[in-house]
Amino acid sequence: MDLRAELLKSIWYAFTALDVEKSGKVSKSQLKVLSHNLYTVLCIPHDPVALEEHFRDDDDGPVSSQGYMPYLNKYILDKVEEGAFVKENFDELCWTLTAKKNYKPDRNGNSVVSHQDAFKLWCLFNFLSEDKYPLVMVPDEVEYLLKKICTAMNVELNSCELDDYLSQEPQGQGGLTVWQFLDMVNSGRFLRGIEQEAISMAVEEVYQEVIEDGYLWKKGQLRRNWSERWFMLKPSALSYYMSEERKEKKGSIALDKHCCVEVLPDRDGKRCMFCVKTSSRTYEMSASDTRQRQEWTLAIQTAIRLQAEGKKSLHKDLKQKRREQREQREQRKAAKEEETQRLKQLQEEKERKLQELELLKEAQRQAEILLQEEEQRRRQQHEEMQRTLEIQLREAEQARASMQAEMVLKEAEAERQRKRIVELEDMQERLQEALQQEVKARQDEEAVRYAQARLLAEEEEKLKQLMKLKEEQEEYIIRTQREKQVLKQEMENKNKCLEEAQKQLEEVRVNRQRVDQDVMAAQRKLRQASTNVKHWNVQMNRLMHPIGPGDKRTNVSGGVFTGYQPLLSRRDSSLK
16 A cells, blocks of 8 residues: 555545535535645645646536545645655544544543544544545454454454354445444454553554554664654654654664674663664664563564565565465355356256257157158159159150251251341441541630630620729719819819918018018918929819820910919018
8 A cells, every 4th residue: 555545535534525515525614624735744845826827727516526536636635745744644634524524422532532532543444444535444354353452451352243243234244334343342342351551552553553653762872872863763763753643853863784683781771772773874772561572673684674675565475475365265255156157057058958868869759750751751752753754855855856946947047147236336337437536626625615615705795894994094084074173173273372481571671670580470471382382283284184085285384374473483482
């Protein structure tokens, strides 16, 4: 069981606890809170908008476990690093969520186990449960866990009573859920007369044994002083922390096939000592008692052996072996049942074949009788057929003679038909030649008609173009006449403006001696007016005689506006 599978078991309990309506779906707001808490206990950087982005296309309804799994794998489980977080804090979070809904201890305080012990039993249940959902623990694992707890209390478990209890449960043969298991323990049926404190110590001992961690005294390398550290054993390393919260990691001892564990004599005021020797250093440690030292030395030796064999954990290995033994028992049982079924089928097959043999014998006797009758009937038919064939043979001889005479006549008729066919073939060839000539003549005629139609279409298109050009020319003449009238009106307006400018010039000439500044302004106005007049004179001379289609360009200097020349000459002399 890898780390992801262990985490998924606890998260499954938390998810189902949030599913109040038992519909298999949880609201997004609850999943956001759950994800936030998972980020915290797993020591992963928070990503508050990841859930909304992941379900951006969904509606505002609840999310199923299958819909939540991609987000959980991508944003949480893929970022988890083993050893970077406290597994117990993670389990406590999921236990808190699911216990509120599902764990129901005795309200009168008569429960056999405390709330904390129930949490540890829940963790042990998750470790020993099958890797299938919903999570259950098979009866063999239930018996194994109860035996471990009873052994820790030096009490013998009544296996017969356990079997009776499991047989009475509706789902006991297939396995117990964690809540059924906790109810069974709290019922006191298997732990009668044992104090709660003793049960709590036994649960703690089994929990520490399975989880493989606990306090030890360790001797320092530099100052050579003894410090109490919380040790956590994995197949690849023995890590130690300041306390069981595992917030501050002090170091790690790498375990490989070259490491070994030795028991040391008591010295320096420490007892129950042992050491772990690696290729680079020797680590000295002290346990609280001989039993704890034996458990630690055995666990470390087992971890070194499992590391050499490429396995994960002693208890996981034992769990896998127990599972394999169960599977082998089930396979043997299935094989035995299959063998019994096969023998039964063979017996039935034998009886069926005996019945078929009797039927075959009876059928053989009937067949012999029918064969004799058939033989007699066949002889009679043969005699009748022989007489019939003789009659038919005589008739055939007569028919043969008549057919030969008829064949002679048919051959003469066939010779005449062959000559007729030759004549018809010659006629067909001549007809085909005539038909080909007629087809060619029609093709030539079609080509001439197509060329004639194309010429007519081209002439019609050219005629349309000429009509269009004529219409455009007429429109252009009308538009030119309209522009001519507009320009004539504008020229009259300019003449009026010119007269007004001359009047202003006279006024400026009178007031020239009094205001020099007004004189200069008047001169500027006169120059501007002169420029405009020249410009409009040129434009009007050009536009008064537009070039129409077919007209020749005429000299604009001889037009209607020649009378402006003396006026302009007079203005220029006055300006000078």
